Amino acid sequence: MLRGQQVCKRFGGIMASNNIDFQIGRKEIVALIGPNGAGKTTLFNLVSGMFPVTSGKILFNDQEITGLKPHNIQRMGISRTFQLVRPFMEMTALENVMVGLMFGRARGIGVAEARLKAPKFLEMVGMSDRMDKKAKELTFAERKTVELALAIATEPSLILLDEFIAGMNPTEALWATNLMKMIRDDLGISLFWVEHVMTAVMDISDRIVVLNYGQKIAEGTPSEIAHNQSVIDAYLGTESGREVVDAAQS
Ligand SMILES: Nc1ncnc2c1ncn2[C@@H]1O[C@H](COP(=O)(O)OP(=O)(O)OP(=O)(O)O)[C@@H](O)[C@H]1O
Ligand SMILES: [Mg+2]
16 A cells, blocks of 8 residues: 655755665554654655655555645545644644544535534544543543544545554553554554554554664564564664563563
């Protein structure tokens, strides 16, 4: 579904993305991991059209999307959430989801219709009882979930999820991973997912792509990644790296 070919992004002297090949299939959860500054968010910014690539190609359903504007890429079916959670704080959860409906693939629907359709998406993510709360009144985990509901409301076939679990407590994290599995299994939406919480990554990813200094250093199933020597050398010496090993062994 999504394919990147030799994708490069240069910021001055830094190659934030250095010749990266990747692909995401239908109904797949693919985690994108790596140390801080490895280039994970940058890759999402390239896929979503936020920044132009320096070189290389990105294709979605065999159509080249490199060079397209973010709103056009979104209308083709790629939605995203942000590392720094930023729903519309003065708007209610319901109104946030209405934005997704009015500006997503089904755009052209009016406010009244969006208001009728929005509750279904909050129900999907288990937030029916928070519908009329302003985003600023919600907990961190709830805000992240509203952003996800907004993303789902745009009717994507792929969501780029930038750190969904980080910052949640263990109960919320368990709930969130179940929600992600539901999105893949029941809604049929693929997830390309940046995450530092390795227990969650090891638990629900179909595949894992590992970046370090802008380069892809490994790719494979959770157990292949936990035993990959270059990943261990580059990454598993760190705190979140030790979590990978612990999670793989448990
Ligand atoms: N807009 C930008 N302008 C200049 N440099 C940038 C820009 N965005 C990212 N970078 C640089 O690119 C590199 C990769 O950053 P990026 O944010 O993609 O890392 P990351 O893997 O998402 O890290 P983290 O886990 O901390 O979120 C870093 O060196 C960063 O400083
Ligand atoms: Mg990031």
